[in-house]
Amino acid sequence: MPLNAPETELRAWIRLSLEPDLGADRVRLLLSVFGMPQDILTATTGSLARHLDPALAARLRQPPGPDIQAAVDQALDWLRADGHHLLTLADPHYPRALYALTDPPPILYAHGRPDLLDRPMLAIVGARHATADGERNAHAFARHLALQGWCVVSGLASGIDGAAHAGALDAGEAGGGTLAVLGTGIDRVYPAAHHALAHRIATHGLLLSEFPLGTPGLPFHFPRRNRIVAALSQGVLVVEAAARSGSLITARLAGELGREVFAIPGSIHSPLSRGCHALIRQGAKLVESGQDIVEELRQGALPGLRAAPPPATGTGAGADAGTDPEADALLRRIGLDPVDLDTLQADLDWPIDRLMGRLTLLEIAGRIDRTADGRYRRKA
Incomplete structure (x- = not known):
């Protein structure tokens, strides 16, 4: 392409x-x-x-x-191959939801259908060594949610992740699809047993990775993958999880980002219920059917969660000025007269990384520029 x-x-x-x-x-x-x-x-x-x-x-x-x-x-x-894409911070298809992270990836490798990034997303995660009932639940919830128009996000891991991806795919072309965030380079499949599943996702859904080509599945890569799963999604459903589980990391990150957290209860005798029960005690919403999630998120299932700023072409740069309150506040403070970084930070009282991130995005979008002495001003 x-x-x-x-x-x-x-x-x-x-x-x-x-x-x-x-x-x-x-x-x-x-x-x-x-x-x-x-x-x-x-x-x-x-x-x-x-x-x-x-x-x-x-x-x-x-x-x-x-x-x-x-x-x-x-x-x-x-x-250059068909279906392969590179999404940069300057690309209009870059998922806007990732701007909520303190460290959004500068680039994302994508294989499949980037149009799925326009759809509302719901993550389904859980234990790698899941029970048969857990995998059936993940498949059923994912299929139901996909048929309601949700794109199901997960991490392509064994167990619950794989069942969720398969359930969303089984909803067919009428469904919302599925997105797999990888903890490897996008040209690798981990675990290897999911090679056929990854091929189905690349054909009918979307594979996404921030890691360079050829990157193996190292342990510290998966928490980084989890933060993207959490940020992309309007809510995270944990199906089964032990008391210490990577799925609980995803749920915690989702809560910190203001996303909804859902959990399916299980037997008090099952170790794989303990993580879900702990989440429920901490305020996660107990769910027994996919419709419970649909009804909870109905008000928040708005299109355009992903919508990115316009590309830096210098024309139409302010078309979506009202979609980001922080960007609006920053633009109002900058005005048409040049202002330096220290003054902006003092006036807004934002952490420096948050301020610089917003300035970067506004500059890439062509809505502000810098003077020769490094100050910022809004484009007329």
Whole structure:
């Protein structure tokens, strides 16, 4: 398929995502200071060194090393295949819901149908070593929710995750589909037993990963995957979970992000009920049918949760100014007269990473620009 941005820009996005010691938080900082990724890579070493370790600043000013260059070329080759997409913070298809994270991934690899990102999403997660009843429940809830128009999100793990994906797919083309967030590179399937399921999702749903191609399934990758599952979804259903479970991490993250948390109760004698019962004691909503969730979220199941700012074309940049109260507040404070970062932080009393993240998104959207001395002003 054609690349969805100029190749120079894509190369810059991919390189920044691959640079050791840089990380999503520093990428966002640099975007807020310099603009688009290609502007970061053409900035002077001295200006970069004001925000980075001098050695890292110097490295960014040099051509990428052979390993990174090969990885960038591999990613671009992968991107040319049908159904392969790269969503950057500047892409209108980038999921707006991820802006709620303190560290939204600068890029996302996607395989399948990115149009599913327009649909309301509900996560279903649970134990890898689930019971047969747990898997049947996950499948049934997912199929019901998909038939109601929800896109079912999960992590492609064994047990509950796999059953949820399969249930959503079994709703057919009339259903809301399913989205699998991976803890590996998008060209890998973990566990290997889900190879056929991953193929079905790539054909009829969407696979999504923030990790570079070839990344294996390392233990610390899965909590990072879970934060994306939680952020994308308007609610998270935990079907079965032990007292210490990665599913409880997803539920906790969802609660911190203001999402609804649901849990299915089980036998008091089952270890896989303890996590769900703990969530219910902490305020999660007990559910016995998919309709319980539909009714709870009916008021919040609004289209456009994902809608991103317009691309930075310089035209129509304010079309959706009212969709983000924080962006509106920041735009009102910036006005048409240049204002510096310290003044903005003092006036708004926001954490610096939150402020820089909003500034980055507004600049990428073409709604503000920076003067030569680094101050911000709203575009007329």
